[in-house]
Amino acid sequence: xxxxxxxxxxxxxxxxxxxxxxxxxxxxxxxxxxxxxxxxxxxxxxxxxxxxxxxxxxxxxxxxxxxxxxxxxxxxxxxxxxxxxxxxxxxxxxxxxxxxxxxxxxxxxxxxxxxxx
Numbered sequence: 001x002x003x004x005x006x007x008x009x010x011x012x013x014x015x016x017x018x019x020x021x022x023x024x025x026x027x028x029x030x031x032x033x034x035x036x037x038x039x040x041x042x043x044x045x046x047x048x049x050x051x052x053x054x055x056x057x058x059x060x061x062x063x064x065x066x067x068x069x070x071x072x073x074x075x076x077x078x079x080x081x082x083x084x085x086x087x088x089x090x091x092x093x094x095x096x097x098x099x100x101x102x103x104x105x106x107x108x109x110x111x112x113x114x115x116x117x
Contacts, residue, residue, distance in 0.1 A: 005066050007099050008073040011108075012061040020050035028104040035110040057084045061093075073097045 015023045024047035027033070033041040033049070041049050059081015067074045075095045083089050092113030100106040 003103060004068040004071055004073040004097070004099055007103055007105075008066055008068075008075050008095075008097055009063070011097070011105065012063060012075075015050075016060045018058060020047070020054075023050045026105050027108075028100050028102070028106050031100075031105050031107065033105075033108045033110075036112060055083050055085070056089065057082045057086075059089060071099045071101075073099070 011023070011026055014026060027046050029043060031042070031046065033046050035041075038049070038053075056079075059079055061077055061079050063075055063077040065074075065076040073096075075093075075097070077093060079089060079091045079093060081089050094111045094113075096107075096109045097105055098107040
């Protein structure tokens with residue numbers, strides 16, 4: 001899927017615009033989202049995450065690298081913004097996307113750059 005890079009960029013543009021409904025709509029109805037600190041999110045749980053549980057108030061993603069293979073995209077970058085607590089957030093990340101034939105996110109997995117082991 002030559003469009004995988006464009007689809008990944010659309011995700012970040014949408015989430016950075018602060019529109020949780022539009023962001024959740026980018027996921028397939030049976031799509032999944034895995035990120036540290038949460039059980040796998042599916043279906044309506046993804047919408048609930050973007051509407052309520054996401055700890056980020058606002059900010060922007062800088063995409064440093066996107067690698068695609070068919071319907072898959074791997075993205076490395078950083079996020080700078082403000083949490084709902086008012087604290088600043090500066091975080092490196094890597095995201096992995098699988099898109100379905102309709103161009104919706106079938107699977108997203110996120111990792112964050114911080115000392116763990």
